Amino acid sequence: MSKPAPLSKRLAAEGMGTAFLLMAVIGSGIMGEKLAAGNTAIALLANSIATGCALAVLILIFAPVSGAHFNPAVTLCMALQKKIAKRDALAYIAVQIASAIIGVASAHLMFGEPLLFASEKIRTGGGQWWSEFIATFGLLMVIWGCVKQNLPAVPLAVAAYITAAYWFTASTSFANPAVTIARGFSNTFAGIRPEDVLPFILAQVAGALAATMLLRWLIKPS
Amino acid sequence: MSKPAPLSKRLAAEGMGTAFLLMAVIGSGIMGEKLAAGNTAIALLANSIATGCALAVLILIFAPVSGAHFNPAVTLCMALQKKIAKRDALAYIAVQIASAIIGVASAHLMFGEPLLFASEKIRTGGGQWWSEFIATFGLLMVIWGCVKQNLPAVPLAVAAYITAAYWFTASTSFANPAVTIARGFSNTFAGIRPEDVLPFILAQVAGALAATMLLRWLIKPS
Amino acid sequence: MSKPAPLSKRLAAEGMGTAFLLMAVIGSGIMGEKLAAGNTAIALLANSIATGCALAVLILIFAPVSGAHFNPAVTLCMALQKKIAKRDALAYIAVQIASAIIGVASAHLMFGEPLLFASEKIRTGGGQWWSEFIATFGLLMVIWGCVKQNLPAVPLAVAAYITAAYWFTASTSFANPAVTIARGFSNTFAGIRPEDVLPFILAQVAGALAATMLLRWLIKPS
Amino acid sequence: MSKPAPLSKRLAAEGMGTAFLLMAVIGSGIMGEKLAAGNTAIALLANSIATGCALAVLILIFAPVSGAHFNPAVTLCMALQKKIAKRDALAYIAVQIASAIIGVASAHLMFGEPLLFASEKIRTGGGQWWSEFIATFGLLMVIWGCVKQNLPAVPLAVAAYITAAYWFTASTSFANPAVTIARGFSNTFAGIRPEDVLPFILAQVAGALAATMLLRWLIKPS
Numbered sequence: 001m002s003k004p005a006p007l008s009k010r011l012a013a014e015g016m017g018t019a020f021l022l023m024a025v026i027g028s029g030i031m032g033e034k035l036a037a038g039n040t041a042i043a044l045l046a047n048s049i050a051t052g053c054a055l056a057v058l059i060l061i062f063a064p065v066s067g068a069h070f071n072p073a074v075t076l077c078m079a080l081q082k083k084i085a086k087r088d089a090l091a092y093i094a095v096q097i098a099s100a101i102i103g104v105a106s107a108h109l110m111f112g113e114p115l116l117f118a119s120e121k122i123r124t125g126g127g128q129w130w131s132e133f134i135a136t137f138g139l140l141m142v143i144w145g146c147v148k149q150n151l152p153a154v155p156l157a158v159a160a161y162i163t164a165a166y167w168f169t170a171s172t173s174f175a176n177p178a179v180t181i182a183r184g185f186s187n188t189f190a191g192i193r194p195e196d197v198l199p200f201i202l203a204q205v206a207g208a209l210a211a212t213m214l215l216r217w218l219i220k221p222s
Numbered sequence: 223m224s225k226p227a228p229l230s231k232r233l234a235a236e237g238m239g240t241a242f243l244l245m246a247v248i249g250s251g252i253m254g255e256k257l258a259a260g261n262t263a264i265a266l267l268a269n270s271i272a273t274g275c276a277l278a279v280l281i282l283i284f285a286p287v288s289g290a291h292f293n294p295a296v297t298l299c300m301a302l303q304k305k306i307a308k309r310d311a312l313a314y315i316a317v318q319i320a321s322a323i324i325g326v327a328s329a330h331l332m333f334g335e336p337l338l339f340a341s342e343k344i345r346t347g348g349g350q351w352w353s354e355f356i357a358t359f360g361l362l363m364v365i366w367g368c369v370k371q372n373l374p375a376v377p378l379a380v381a382a383y384i385t386a387a388y389w390f391t392a393s394t395s396f397a398n399p400a401v402t403i404a405r406g407f408s409n410t411f412a413g414i415r416p417e418d419v420l421p422f423i424l425a426q427v428a429g430a431l432a433a434t435m436l437l438r439w440l441i442k443p444s
Numbered sequence: 445m446s447k448p449a450p451l452s453k454r455l456a457a458e459g460m461g462t463a464f465l466l467m468a469v470i471g472s473g474i475m476g477e478k479l480a481a482g483n484t485a486i487a488l489l490a491n492s493i494a495t496g497c498a499l500a501v502l503i504l505i506f507a508p509v510s511g512a513h514f515n516p517a518v519t520l521c522m523a524l525q526k527k528i529a530k531r532d533a534l535a536y537i538a539v540q541i542a543s544a545i546i547g548v549a550s551a552h553l554m555f556g557e558p559l560l561f562a563s564e565k566i567r568t569g570g571g572q573w574w575s576e577f578i579a580t581f582g583l584l585m586v587i588w589g590c591v592k593q594n595l596p597a598v599p600l601a602v603a604a605y606i607t608a609a610y611w612f613t614a615s616t617s618f619a620n621p622a623v624t625i626a627r628g629f630s631n632t633f634a635g636i637r638p639e640d641v642l643p644f645i646l647a648q649v650a651g652a653l654a655a656t657m658l659l660r661w662l663i664k665p666s
Numbered sequence: 667m668s669k670p671a672p673l674s675k676r677l678a679a680e681g682m683g684t685a686f687l688l689m690a691v692i693g694s695g696i697m698g699e700k701l702a703a704g705n706t707a708i709a710l711l712a713n714s715i716a717t718g719c720a721l722a723v724l725i726l727i728f729a730p731v732s733g734a735h736f737n738p739a740v741t742l743c744m745a746l747q748k749k750i751a752k753r754d755a756l757a758y759i760a761v762q763i764a765s766a767i768i769g770v771a772s773a774h775l776m777f778g779e780p781l782l783f784a785s786e787k788i789r790t791g792g793g794q795w796w797s798e799f800i801a802t803f804g805l806l807m808v809i810w811g812c813v814k815q816n817l818p819a820v821p822l823a824v825a826a827y828i829t830a831a832y833w834f835t836a837s838t839s840f841a842n843p844a845v846t847i848a849r850g851f852s853n854t855f856a857g858i859r860p861e862d863v864l865p866f867i868l869a870q871v872a873g874a875l876a877a878t879m880l881l882r883w884l885i886k887p888s
Contacts, residue, residue, distance in 0.1 A: 012662055020582060027612030035485035041257035041264045042485045045271075046611050049489075052275070053496070053608035057601050061589025065663065110575045110614040131332045138242060145283025153377075155597075157279050159604075160381075164275035167268050168249030170332040218234055219287065263701035263708045267715075274719070353776045360686060367727025375821075379723050382825075386719035389712050390693030392776040440678055441731065456884055464804060471834030479707035486707045493711075494833035497718070497826035504823055505811025509885065554797045554836040599819075603826075 013066035015099040022103025024054035029189030052163030059155040071176040073208040100182035119191030129203040131169035136207035144215035177201040235288035237321040239280040244325025246276035251411030274385030281377040293398040295430040322404035341413030351425040353393035358429035366437035399423040457510035459543040466547025468498035473633030496607030503599040515620040517652040544626035563635030573647040575615035580651035588659035621645040679732035681765040683724040688769025690720035695855030718829030725821040737842040739874040766848035785857030795869040797837035802873035810881035843867040
């Protein structure tokens with residue numbers, strides 16, 4: 001983040017990272033469900049480990065280029081804290097959403113599914129929304145905790161957090177509006193019904209903002 | 223630990239860390255059991271991996287603020303070794319216990335369970351107590367081993383130790399009095415009957431003290 | 445890579461690394477399938493974790509000697525970018541293929557299988573080839589991302605990437621021509637029918653070259 | 667290893683480390699088998715992850731004190747390479763064997779098994795012995811690879827190697843004479859029939875010596 005690359009390269013990094021992230025989420029979900037013979041816990045174990053591993057690598061290699069947000073909620077909070085210009089933030093978010101959808105289509109292509117098809121997986125209700133609030137609160141807590149204290153372990157920290165959060169939240173921690181939108185286009189293990197997307201995003205943004213406020217007080221050099 | 227934050231921030235860090243730790247323990251236990259179709263080993267695998275991942279992240283981000291104890295047995299030993307003032311230690315312990323219970327309630331809210339409800343899970347007998355003695359002995363052995371030798375790997379070391387100890391002790395390694403009390407309020411996978419809590423805590427404190435003594439001799443610069 | 449060892453030692457390092465890599469891939473596949481009681485997801489989970497762990501260690505210890513390619517696609521791209529002399533690259537590739545086959549035979553010896561026997565496992569079709577293109581694209585993306593930015597985490601990054609890619613590609617990510625050829629000689633969990641080998645290799649080389657081009661633009665100091 | 671502690675402390679470190687290692691191996695084996703409902707792959711997955719995690723931590727904290735051998739084959743090779751005095755090496759080996767047996771007894775105590783009881787688990791034949799040769803060859807390859815190149819990642823490297831080797835060798839990689847002897851006293855998941863112990867140890871020592879020779883040539887500054 002110290003020596004900014006030109007916007008074109010930063011957007012390319014956000015795009016490749018987000019597309020690969022979605023391939024990891026969707027692809028490992030399909031593979032897990034296909035092989036697990038009905039034992040959903042094994043499918044989720046594979047899904048959570050694959051997502052965590054992919055996330056660690058993608059953040060590691062793209063953070064020096066673009067900051068490796070891959071997530072509109074992160075970009076929003078970074079913009080609020082003046083870590084990224086507003087105009088750049090909008091471009092980031094547009095690229096994240098588009099690339100997430102491309103990633104879903106690429107995963108479907110690998111597994112012989114239709115490129116994009118609306119999910120029928122119901123994910124709604126107070127428990128789910130509280131889960132997404134907590135999941136995204138925790139994600140931003142981890143990011144700010146590392147960023148503000150200059151801890152170099154961001155890639156591992158975010159990856160470990162998400163692997164855990166897949167399990168400890170009832171919603172399996174989407175924690176990312178671009179990911180949520182894109183998963184609406186996949187009627188597979190990791191999908192979400194289009195009509196359930198908006199409340200998820202609202203809960204995510206609320207959680208992200210709350211964590212940003214709280215950490216601003218907690219870790220600002222006192 | 224070198225530049226102490228004000229007590230209010232240190233307590234906030236202990237509180238957030240302990241609450242998230244309990245969400246990870248309880249939430250991933252519920253999710254694991256729900257999905258594992260009766261295969262308890264898969265549930266415990268998910269539970270141990272999620273707890274380890276969460277612990278690594280929480281220690282990483284909160285250690286610079288509060289030391290990231292999240293555990294009255296750790297705070298007690300730190301106080302005995304003059305690493306924390308006695309009055310602060312009492313405040314730490316009170317916040318740890320309260321936050322642990324809040325974490326349990328938050329996890330229950332995500333999964334649609336009653337906020338708090340007494341566990342009926344029996345955990346008693348000599349094998350269990352010996353397990354808790356060993357689990358907490360090992361935990362403090364790891365912490366002092368890292369702290370006294372200035373090894374920066376504390377977050378990973380503690381996380382890896384706990385993931386292992388979930389499996390190699392017959393009690394699944396509570397190793398933490400605040401966690402033990404809070405798990406008494408959860409009639410789920412990770413719960414413990416209230417009447418079984420006290421012997422667990424006694425074994426934990428004994429193990430923690432024994433390790434602190436032994437490591438004091440073993441690793442004191444000779 | 446900074447202080448080059450004599451070619452004989454570099455080839456020995458490539459040979460030992462590739463042989464152990466194949467033992468890990470084939471051996472853990474056999475063990476996983478043998479124990480998993482028909483639940484292929486558990487077998488693949490073991491296979492992916494064992495391969496990732498082995499890869500991390502092998503790259504760690506042999507990278508200072510030979511660069512730890514273990515993969516003709518990597519050696520090819522390194523040669524194109526002038527990181528290795530052409531004549532040395534040919535020797536690397538020959539040793540990688542021979543050692544991969546030796547590794548397969550050694551694994552078979554451990555598990556009481558015939559030393560080498562043609563696989564009957566069908567792996568063909570557009571989804572599989574797209575998978576191998578993506579898998580190898582991603583592998584080179586990770587390698588160049590680390591190498592060009594001087595990130596010391598190559599061993600962990602490659603290992604985490606491959607563990608994830610086993611799950612998120614439909615082909616379980618061979619991503620390595622030497623590995624693909626050698627797996628043709630194993631009629632076990634990780635095998636591939638000899639007639640399916642060539643298209644896999646073509647897709648792998650295409651993916652590797654595409655990533656090398658793209659990263660050359662993306663991460664070249666701007 | 668640079669500033670040697672007095673022998674008493676080094677032996678205490680070897681003893682505690684080896685005892686905890688055996689608790690991890692035996693305890694997680696019992697727990698895994700008990701919970702896995704007959705799916706041995708899940709039991710071995712838990713066993714391999716728990717052993718790897720424990721090993722990483724134990725090497726991390728005890729390496730600065732004693733070198734963290736926990737393994738007579740390692741101590742033997744270190745003595746041959748003049749890294750430890752012969753008399754000290756004999757003391758190390760005696761303590762390793764005694765502590766390994768104590769660790770087994772402690773694990774049995776946790777799980778309500780007889781303190782020590784002869785195993786009836788058959789582990790014999792050429793495939794098993796070749797497995798132990800390879801397993802210990804690989805272990806020493808990893809250790810020397812790290813030690814000779816001053817790589818600080820020894821704890822993670824050994825842990826990752828052993829986690830992988832549990833899966834890719836037919837014997838589940840004992841790779842340690844003290845561990846092998848001690849596992850002869852446990853008629854549980856990780857046990858080995860007493861009459862099968864000696865050939866395992868011979869294969870282990872042969873593998874360790876072969877790797878030491880080969881790495882001496884390969885990685886000696888050329």
